[in-house]
Amino acid sequence: MRPVGDHGPSGPVQQQPTVRRNPVPSLLESLGRDHLDPGYAEAARRKANGGAAAPGPGSSRAWSVAAVAAALVVVGVLFGVSASSAEENAPRAEKTRSALLEDIDRAEQQESVLATSIADLAEQLRATQSALGVAGPLETVAALELAGQITPVTGPGLRIVLDEAPKDDENASTSGVILDRDIQLLVNDLWAAGAEGIAIGGVRVQPRSAIRQAGGSILVDNRPVFWPLTIEAVGDPSGMQVKLIGSAGYGRFSTFAQLYGIEFDVSAQETLNLPGGTGADLLFASAPPTS
Amino acid sequence: MYALLALAAGVAIGLFVHPTVPDWLGPYLPIAVVAALDAVFGGLRAKLDDIFDAKVFVISFVANVLVAAFIVFLGDQLGVGAQLSTAVVVVLGIRIFGNAAAIRRHIFKA
Numbered sequence: 168m169r170p171v172g173d174h175g176p177s178g179p180v181q182q183q184p185t186v187r188r189n190p191v192p193s194l195l196e197s198l199g200r201d202h203l204d205p206g207y208a209e210a211a212r213r214k215a216n217g218g219a220a221a222p223g224p225g226s227s228r229a230w231s232v233a234a235v236a237a238a239l240v241v242v243g244v245l246f247g248v249s250a251s252s253a254e255e256n257a258p259r260a261e262k263t264r265s266a267l268l269e270d271i272d273r274a275e276q277q278e279s280v281l282a283t284s285i286a287d288l289a290e291q292l293r294a295t296q297s298a299l300g301v302a303g304p305l306e307t308v309a310a311l312e313l314a315g316q317i318t319p320v321t322g323p324g325l326r327i328v329l330d331e332a333p334k335d336d337e338n339a340s341t342s343g344v345i346l347d348r349d350i351q352l353l354v355n356d357l358w359a360a361g362a363e364g365i366a367i368g369g370v371r372v373q374p375r376s377a378i379r380q381a382g383g384s385i386l387v388d389n390r391p392v393f394w395p396l397t398i399e400a401v402g403d404p405s406g407m408q409v410k411l412i413g414s415a416g417y418g419r420f421s422t423f424a425q426l427y428g429i430e431f432d433v434s435a436q437e438t439l440n441l442p443g444g445t446g447a448d449l450l451f452a453s454a455p456p457t458s
Numbered sequence: 459m460y461a462l463l464a465l466a467a468g469v470a471i472g473l474f475v476h477p478t479v480p481d482w483l484g485p486y487l488p489i490a491v492v493a494a495l496d497a498v499f500g501g502l503r504a505k506l507d508d509i510f511d512a513k514v515f516v517i518s519f520v521a522n523v524l525v526a527a528f529i530v531f532l533g534d535q536l537g538v539g540a541q542l543s544t545a546v547v548v549v550l551g552i553r554i555f556g557n558a559a560a561i562r563r564h565i566f567k568a
Contacts, residue, residue, distance in 0.1 A: 198549060202556025203507075204500050204518045211509035231512030232460060235501075238516045239464035240471070242494040247472015249491045252479050 286319060286443045316373045319443040320364045322401040323436060325408060327353070329420070330395035330430035345396075345429060347380035353416035354378065354398065360410035362400035364441050368392030371444040388445070395430060404435035465498075485534065486527040489546055493522040496550045499557040506564040526550070 293309060312318050331345055354372060357365055365372040370387040372378075379386045385396065400407065411417050411433070424431040479487060497519035504510040526546045533542030562568070 198552050199556075202500075202553045202560065203503055204514065206514040206518055207500070207504040207507070207509045207511055210511035210514050214511075234516045235512045236460055236464040238519050239461050239498075240468040242498055242519070243465045243468015243470070244472040245468075245487075245491055245494050247469040247474075248479060249472075249487045250469075251473055252487065 282442075282445060285445065289318070289443070316364055316371055316444045319441060320401055321438060321440045322363070323404050324362070324399060324401040324439045325357070325404055325411070326434050326436045326439065327398040327400075328395055328430060328432045328434075329398065332428045344383075345423070347378050347385055349416070349419060349423070350385060350396070350398075351378050353420060356411060356414035356416035357398070357400045357407070360400075360402070360407045360414065362402040362407060364401040366399045366441040368396050368398075369442060371442050373444040376444075399436075399439045399441060401439050401441055408433065408435060461501075485539065485543075486530055489526045489530050489543060490523045492547055492550045492554075493526040494519065496554050496557075497522055499554050499561065503557045503560045503564075506561060522550075 309318070313320070329345060329350070350367070354365060354367070367378070367387045368385075370376075370390050370392060372387065376388045377386075379389075381391075384391050384393070386392070417433075420429070420431045423429045497515065500518065501510060501515045504515070529546055530539060530543050533539035
C-alpha cells in the first residue's frame with residue numbers, strides 16, 4: 168500500500184530508495200485478503216527451498232498424521248461437547264422460566280385462598296361476637312368496617328366492562344392503551360355519582376387503595392387485574408348512571424371508544440356481589456391509650 | 459481421510475461421553491468452537507491448495523484457541539468481555555467465510 172503523496176519510482180528521481188511508510192497492510196485490509204494462515208505458505212516455501220523437510224519430529228509422516236488426528240479429535244470433542252451443552256441449556260432456560268411462572272401462579276392462588284379465609288374468619292368472628300351479645304360497640308365496629316369497605320357487600324349497581332383496543336391494527340401499540348389515570352378518573356366519578364362500594368376486577372377498592380400501572384398491567388391495591396377489566400359499583404343503578412353520563416370520566420371513555428375502538432360497556436345489574444377488602448395494615452399508627 | 463475419521467470420532471466422543479462443562483469454562487466454549495472451525499477450514503483449504511503442513515495446522519489450532527480464550531478472559535476481567543468476544547467472532551468469522559469460499563472455488567470451480 169502506497170501512502171498518499173508518495174510518487175513512487177516513476178516520480179521525480181530521488182537518491183534514496185522509496186520510503187514505504189506503511190509497509191504492513193492495514194488490519195482490515197489483511198482481514199479481507201489473508202484468510203489462510205500465512206504459516207502454510209511459509210511452510211510450503213520452506214519445503215520448496217530445502218527440498219526435504221527440515222529435520223525434527225514434525226517431519227516424519229507418522230508423527231504429522233498422529234498430530235493432525237489428535238488435533239482433529241480435540242476439535243471434534245469441542246464440537247460435540249458444545250453441541251450437547253447447547254442442547255442442554257436451551258430447555259433449561261425454558262424450564263426455569265416455566266417453573267418461575269408456576270411459582271407465581273401458586274403464590275397468587277395461595278394469596279387468594281388466604282384472602283378468602285380472612286374474610287371467612289372475620290365473618291365468623293362477627294357472628295360469634297354478636298352471639299355473645301356484645302352488640303353495642305360491635306355494631307359500631309361493623310358499621311365502620313362497612314364504611315371502610317372491608318366487609319363484603321351485595322346490592323344493585325352498575326357494571327362497567329373495559330378492554331383495550333384490539334392490537335392487530337397497524338396503529339402503534341400505544342394508541343389503544345388505557346392508562347391508570349383514566350381508570351382513576353372513572354372510579355372517582357363513580358364515587359361522586361353515589362357508589363357505595365366499588366370493585367375492580369374482583370379487588371375491592373378501599374379508602375387507601377391505589378390504582379396504578381406497572382408496565383402493561385393495572386394494579387389495584389398492589390394486586391394485578393387483567394383485561395378485560397370489570398368495574399362493579401354498588402349503588403342506585405339509574406341515579407348513578409344518570410350522574411355518571413354527565414361526568415368527565417364517562418366522557419373520556421366514550422371518546423376513547425369512538426376514536427380508538429376500546430371496549431366500554433356500562434350496564435345496570437340487579438345484584439352485584441363485591442368481595443371484602445383486606446383492611447389497612449397499620450405499621451406505625453395505634454389507638455391512643457384510654458385513660 | 460484419517461482426518462475425517464478423527465473428526466467424526468471426536469464428535470462422537472463429545473456427544474456420547476457427555477462430559478459436564480465446568481462453569482468457568484462456559485464462556486470460552488463458543489469462542490473455542492469458532493477458533494477450531496477457523497483452524498479446520500484453514501487446514502482444509504491448505505490441503506486443497508497442496509500446502510498443508512501438519513505442524514502449522516496443529517500449532518495454529520492450539521494457539522488460536524488459547525489466544526481467543528485469553529482475549530475473552532481478559533475482556534471478562536476488564537468488563538468488556540462481550541465486546542471482545544464479538545471482536546474475536548467477527549475476525550474468525552471473516553476468515554472462516556473467506557476459507558470456505560476458497561474451498562468452494564476449489565471443489566465446484568465456481
